[in-house]
Amino acid sequence: MYGCNAYKKISVMEGFIMPSIMREEAIPKEKVILAKNYPIFVADTIGVTSPYQKLHWHNVLEINYIKSGTGYYIINGQKFEFQQGDVLLINSNDLHCAYETKDLVMTVISFDSTWFIHNLRFDPELFSPFREMGKHYMNLIPRDHPAMGKLRSLLFELQEEHVGEQRSYATVVYSLLLQFLAIVNRQCRIEGEGGSEPSISERQLEKMRQVIMVMEQNFAHPWTLEELASLVYLSPSRFSEIFKRAVGMPPLLYLIHIRLEQAVTMLEGGHMKVMDVALECGFRTLTNFNRLFKKHIGMTPKASQKQHS
Known part of the structure; x- marks a missing residue:
């Protein structure tokens, strides 16, 4: 577990506390369990x-x-x-x-x-x-x-x-x-300083880690680009540029992916209505949810739910 003193709370937005200083584990390390005698x-x-x-x-x-x-x-x-x-x-x-x-x-x-x-x-x-x-x-x-x-x-x-x-x-x-x-x-060794310079600094990468953790913990919040950028004290355009380099897609599209992943998990449970899942995951209308789900998952929410029922 991470030490409590690794975080500093600075502001409250829409019912949740926003961390401003985080350790490298802002995105938790995935612990892969392997057999000790054959790891x-x-x-x-x-x-x-x-x-x-x-x-x-x-x-x-x-x-x-x-x-x-x-x-x-x-x-x-x-x-x-x-x-x-x-x-x-x-x-x-x-x-x-x-x-x-x-x-x-x-x-x-x-x-x-x-x-x-x-x-x-x-x-x-x-x-x-x-x-x-x-x-x-x-x-x-x-x-x-x-x-x-x-x-x-x-x-x-x-x-x-x-x-x-x-x-x-x-x-x-x-x-x-x-x-x-x-x-x-x-x-495969490259003699001399053969590696290319990183396109994003460690400090910038850490800022993106912080934002991603907040997005994943509060995926249903109606985030705007300006709000996300303000978490790490960057302008919306600069934040969007750095985020896309770090993650490979714009921040709001990444947010959609997070929400859809949560929606798939909820639908697999089989006990929630599609409309309720949409609202729980931050989608404002059922039409928008259905459209994005079909576009990125390849089937409708109802079809996904039936597949796992």
Whole structure:
């Protein structure tokens, strides 16, 4: 839990208290639970579910291999467009979200770095690709990188071993991931100050974290752009510009996504009327709710409710 002294209350708006000073955990770290004796998760994902279209961060390291389709990541305010054959590395403290543009299928590998703690005694640079991200390494390893053939082969074999669960598969998965990390460390390093300058500063990113937390906690409030901007003492135009760089979409569109995600959850419960769900989630009219729900979710609210009843 976060310490109470990490927050300073300065004003009250429409019945809720507005925090002005927050720690980095303004967007709570997602704690991924992995088995202690085999701390790795490997799976193919189709598209990007709504929770991962929102900014998040977690306590594990992540490797993504793009099997097909296209999309993009927003990582610490930088946009990385990807397509089939690309690999992405995501550090445990990277604030990120992902979006599909077309027919996206990717292999997601999440693992606990402490699994390799004994290897660091004789190879302390093993995790340099994550520690030195943005300086000597990039989040995106492009499909035409000279090392990609070997990296791709290791990831394919790793997934095959993980799924097959034959004798000693955990040892084989461990060794394949170790090889992958070593090759990235050796062949993907950019000498000199090769990384690009972040498009958004850490201070700006922290301000956006603060606003997002308030939006998610008070999603039904009738926010205006001016109100949101005032939370972090920015002009509406400047706030909108920074928010879009950090999140990948304008603030009020992001608010719609938050509300729709809440609406889907409420509809799944099956005991609320569609009109009541709309009002609870901050939509002023049923017509507007139906239109936005169909546009972003791909079906009507009633159809969604029936699907889960």
